Amino acid sequence: MKHTTVLIGNFGSGKSELAINMALSSVKSGKKTVVVDIDLINPYFRISERKSLLEENGIKLIYPRYAMTGVEATSIPPEVYSVFIDDHETVIFDAGGDPTGAIALGQYRANFAELSRLDVFYIINGRRPLSSEVDQNIALLDKIQSSARLSITGLVNNTNLAHETGIFDLLFGYDLISHISEQTDIPIAMTMGTAPILDELSKYIENGTLDQRYIGKLYPIKRYMHRDWDTFTHLGI
Template sequence: MLAIGIAEVEKIKGIFIIVGNFGSGKTEVSINLAVNQKRAGVDVKIADLDLVNPYFRTREARKALAKLGIEVVVPEEKYLQADLPILSPVISGLIRQPSDLTLIDAGGNDVGATVLAALADSFRNKRVHMLQVVNPFRPFTDTIESCLKMRNEIERASKMTIDGIIGNANLIDETSVDDIYNGYDFVKTLSGETRLPLKFITAPVELLPDIDMGHFSCPVLPIERQLVPPWKKAADLKR
């Protein structure tokens, strides 16, 4: 599965903040991007800034990531199940001393992005990228206008600027090849409207054999699903 993926196209370096609306897939994308880059030889750290949603966060997958040598920064163990907005001081430390690639998985909507403004001191004098994850099969980002609205709200709350788009069209287990093509067309249009580059799109790893890669002008990040309900098994992440 390593044959296709964004590692083949480019190694990503720097500090990347992953934002988007609730349930756009920020966490699944962050985890898979971290794994993809680690496999390509990039040193990766990932921080879970999701202070909004206590279910399904990066911290759920941290054991699998740790096995691959990816450091996951989360609040202290004793606060792990607390429904409290805890911003670990480790996170500002992480930003001050970043890895080759430092991924920051922010919380959903403008509410989740608000905390980024609190990190302004740490971000000062750093080149920081902020990418918006878009799944057009989610409510409130199913039209170009609503994606622009989401972008404005997140930028206002975080006091930062989004500089790229990640297309994450999916219906989880029910995603079809057509959904991937339609989702690509949607984010391509969004990219044209916003003049923001389309950094990459995603596709479930199981669908890759059926997808014509020539269809896309951007890289494709394969998704090996990690955030699964308890009756399903997370994909086994090989080195």
């Protein structure tokens, strides 16, 4: 059965990072997978920049026309409609950041409504600016939700400082996301991070200091999107 996941959240929250990881693990388990890059507002840092990685792994990528050409006004191809009815088993939508970025999703409201298996995940990186306080996150989440015309089904804790991430960053995110979940009644779907960080988190879980409700599934990721200094010099912006 078709399983569709929509990833929304603030700029730099880790939507594309999660999308790539989900897509790669989906094809590994033998599922026909498509990724839809539906970001119309940011000319940089889109999942389509990893087009060859996705396609080499047998993942289909649909992306806005003129994306990655340096042109700033891109447009969504009609092909996007096909993912609602074709035989792809895993469909991942990677939206643009903030409420403006989520607007592009709104046009598919009727199509999303017909899906029997739909996850809408809201990704939070508590170490990003304007994302470290409960109220800021809830205000933003409400706006993104309404411009996407979708209800968020799960929160994702992706609190990190890129290569400098430590367990205390993820624990900061745990605390933050637990309050957000309490106030919004949205469950926590997953906590993502690199394997070593999640191993450390597991120790906290084992000794009972953390509440499983605020962790969800532990989702180990590899970093494909984030550009540290060295990759920047080779790949540009």
